[in-house]
Amino acid sequence: xxxxxxxxxxxxxxxxxxxxxxxxxxxxxxxxxxxxxxxxxxxxxxxxxxxxxxxxxxxxxxxxxxxxxxxxxxxxxxxxxxxxxxxxxxxxxxxxxxxxxxxxxxxxxxxxxxxxxxxxxxxxxxxxxxxxxxxxxxxxxxxxxxxxxxxxxxxxxxxxxxxxxxxxxxxxxxxxxxxxxxxxxxxxxxxxxxxxxxxxxxxxxxxxxxxxxxxxxxxxxxxxxxxxxxxxxxxxxxxxxxxxxx
Numbered sequence: 001x002x003x004x005x006x007x008x009x010x011x012x013x014x015x016x017x018x019x020x021x022x023x024x025x026x027x028x029x030x031x032x033x034x035x036x037x038x039x040x041x042x043x044x045x046x047x048x049x050x051x052x053x054x055x056x057x058x059x060x061x062x063x064x065x066x067x068x069x070x071x072x073x074x075x076x077x078x079x080x081x082x083x084x085x086x087x088x089x090x091x092x093x094x095x096x097x098x099x100x101x102x103x104x105x106x107x108x109x110x111x112x113x114x115x116x117x118x119x120x121x122x123x124x125x126x127x128x129x130x131x132x133x134x135x136x137x138x139x140x141x142x143x144x145x146x147x148x149x150x151x152x153x154x155x156x157x158x159x160x161x162x163x164x165x166x167x168x169x170x171x172x173x174x175x176x177x178x179x180x181x182x183x184x185x186x187x188x189x190x191x192x193x194x195x196x197x198x199x200x201x202x203x204x205x206x207x208x209x210x211x212x213x214x215x216x217x218x219x220x221x222x223x224x225x226x227x228x229x230x231x232x233x234x235x236x237x238x239x240x241x242x243x244x245x246x
Contacts, residue, residue: 055171197229
């Protein structure tokens with residue numbers, strides 16, 4: 001609690017509404033008080049345009065307690081990684097095998113699916129995730145180079161992250177800076193077509209920074225109708241964010 005008439009709440013504070021976690025956040029670009037689901041941390045974020053309006057965000061979250069409970073209950077259960085599991089990388093099967101020795105990814109052959117081998121110990125999941133991220137960096141980098149060539153644009157810097165709110169982001173080239181694109185490594189868990197759409201989307205931003213008609217025309221020229229891929233991400237995104245969490 002702040003003294004001398006200051007705001008009662010601060011950015012980053014956590015409260016509970018009917019026993020459910022709510023994190024408070026200030027976003028100067030927000031036009032109104034709102035609620036957002038953080039699927040990674042499995043909590044609700046109450047957003048206010050300024051610190052002074054955080055009390056409104058708290059009141060709004062308490063009014064929407066039933067909605068919050070429903071949203072959190074609908075989140076997929078975590079999918080901890082363990083030997084014997086089968087996951088999908090860019091739509092293709094990949095087996096997880098516990099085996100002594102160096103952790104490694106073995107690509108699929110005509111007779112066997114891709115396999116990740118790692119020692120069956122407490123670090124098994126961490127080793128698997130590192131190899132999944134490496135495969136994501138390779139695949140997404142190759143598709144970025146492909147789409148940039150079609151758009152006749154230089155290859156940007158490519159980084160792999162674990163962003164919560166975006167599947168990708170693009171910073172076009174400046175006078176003295178190289179263009180860069182960041183992708184969520186969780187795109188490796190999507191189908192090839194969906195992941196490729198995200199790559200094409202971000203590459204199109206190298207030319208058009210907005211989402212106007214010319215931007216969507218570029219995307220259509222690269223991957224066709226984008227709507228099925230966007231719908232897939234909306235429908236399956238929570239499951240991708242639950243991957244690797246116990």
